Amino acid sequence: MKKRPSFPAQLEAPKPNTAPKTLLGATRIVTTPKPLTKVVGSGLQSPSGVGLDSSTVRLRMVQKLAEQGIDDELVLQAMSRVERHRFVDTALVNQAYEDTSLPIGLGQTISKPNVVARMIALLREAPGLQGGGLGRVLEIGTGCGYQAAVLAQVAKEVYSIERLRGLHDKARDNLRPLRLPNVHLIFGDGMLGYASGAPYSAIISAAGGEAMPQAWIDQLAVGGRIVAPLQTANGQQALIVVDKTAQGLQQQLLEAVHFVPLKSGID
Ligand code: SAH
Secondary structure, three states: OOOOOOOOOOOOOOOOOOOOOOOOOOOOOOOOOOOHHHHOOOOOOOOOHHHHHHHHHHHHHHHHHHHOOOOOHHHHHHHHHOOHHHHOOHHHHHHOOOOOOEEEEOOEEEOOHHHHHHHHHHHHOOHHHOOOOEEEEEEEOOOOOHHHHHHHHHEEEEEEEEOOHHHHHHHHHHHHHHOOOOEEEEEOOHHHOOHHHOOEEEEEEOEEEOOOOHHHHHHEEEEEEEEEEEEOOOOOEEEEEEEEEOOEEEEEEEEEEOOEEOOOOOO
16 A cells, blocks of 8 residues: 655645746646646656645545546646645645545535536536637636636636635635636626626536526526536435527436535625
8 A cells, every 4th residue: 555645744835936836837728638647747746845745645636536437637637736735724734635525614615526527527528619628617606716726727717706705815815826817706696697707618606506597597608518516306406517509408417416505695
């Protein structure tokens, strides 16, 4: 059995002048995805123990995602780039790369890596994209900003909206050092969508409601896809995929999930 790298002892953020273009850089990925074998060990090296240790556990997380059936290499690459430990409280960093949801304050949670990867892979599979990649994406529920950072790796522009001021501020602080010019954080009620960025090629919700807000459908481009948790008849939640086609809407109900509730208004 492989020895677990020491963690979290070496996870302090690198000093600003040594951290610069860290693992994320500010680049957008617009190239064809590379095989995961090439991802491993490329672009993740850091001369410091910090980068090496966290990239090792992150790669293990990504390998597990691949074993669990996530086969979109661009998504796996994005998951290997974004340092999830930077988005959770210090006390939780040693769990940052476990496949588990974690509290992020104000009663909210960051989704399991598997769910983040699965939902983004579903967005990228939209038939309407015709393999062209994601353009503008709307995320409902910024939370700590982690998923927005992953989305930023695979989409041209990310508009992420959060209804809790405390989390909107936290996400801004978490994302600032990553310098992602294509992420736009909005404080507001995501049930109304965000008309200024519309039309979107994809909409992804990190909170589950009883029905899909009409604004999301209206703000979705033809050819675009929504992936969101939705309450089902038995009071549980399942992932729903909605494709907007020239002929109308097409829906698929997928696996059961557990997301925090979608709420209206701001706090
Ligand atoms: N994607 C997030 C997960 C956050 S949890 C991350 O990576 O951390 C879901 C978030 O949805 C919570 O922060 C909650 O406050 C937010 N939320 C719920 N209803 C909302 C609404 N109507 N508009 C915007 N955000 C909402």
